[in-house]
Amino acid sequence: MTRHSLVPERIVHSAVVLFSRQGYHGTSTREIAQLAQVSEVTVYRYFDHKEDIFWSALDSSFSGVKPRLKVLAPASRCEPPEVMLPRIVGLMQNIISFSPELVRLIAIAFLEVHGKAEDICREHLALLFTAIDDYLKANIQTGRIRNLNAGIATAAIAFTTLAQPELSKLAGSVKLSQLDGRQAIDECAAFWVNALVPSSQERFQDIAEVEA
Numbered sequence: 001m002t003r004h005s006l007v008p009e010r011i012v013h014s015a016v017v018l019f020s021r022q023g024y025h026g027t028s029t030r031e032i033a034q035l036a037q038v039s040e041v042t043v044y045r046y047f048d049h050k051e052d053i054f055w056s057a058l059d060s061s062f063s064g065v066k067p068r069l070k071v072l073a074p075a076s077r078c079e080p081p082e083v084m085l086p087r088i089v090g091l092m093q094n095i096i097s098f099s100p101e102l103v104r105l106i107a108i109a110f111l112e113v114h115g116k117a118e119d120i121c122r123e124h125l126a127l128l129f130t131a132i133d134d135y136l137k138a139n140i141q142t143g144r145i146r147n148l149n150a151g152i153a154t155a156a157i158a159f160t161t162l163a164q165p166e167l168s169k170l171a172g173s174v175k176l177s178q179l180d181g182r183q184a185i186d187e188c189a190a191f192w193v194n195a196l197v198p199s200s201q202e203r204f205q206d207i208a209e210v211e212a
Helices: 004-022 029-036 040-046 050-064 066-072 074-078 081-098 101-113 117-141 150-162 164-170 181-196 200-211
Strands: none
Touching: 004 029, 004 040, 004 050, 004 101, 029 040, 029 050, 050 066, 050 101, 050 117, 066 081, 066 117, 074 117, 081 101, 081 117, 081 150, 081 181, 101 117, 117 150, 150 181
């Protein structure tokens, strides 16, 4: 690839860095150009508006999501929750690790930019949320997961896991953000297993009620 062909990539990469740090309104196209080591005129040669740069930056930050969805293949529905829930939490943590700017850019998209935020997030996250929702529904039917609203549970798992590093900073007694990646995954996974998986006694009571 020529240096010229890499210019748009440099601009987008610079935009990811600056938008995620400073927000949409706090970042100027001049700053993006300076970080990308190009002129502001060059930036507008590839992008018509600042908003176009932002959407390209957000789209680029989603690039690491789809390759990681293999752990949620349809065959995984047969896996017990004690195995699958840690995988789901681990997947979310891996997404954050691969693209730490992603969660911030999503928040900025909805809070500052609006526009195409919902469409872009749905395009990239629908497959992830649908796979988790399908797994929960299948296991609710078999009694391996409590009879809860699968959609709400899916949103809760995704939100608490993806936003955990930032949210934990707001609660002085919560130190998850200071744990390493493996410990954080184990803590979150244990929480959701305890919250969603009925105890042996509860399962026995459910069976007894059905038989009665």
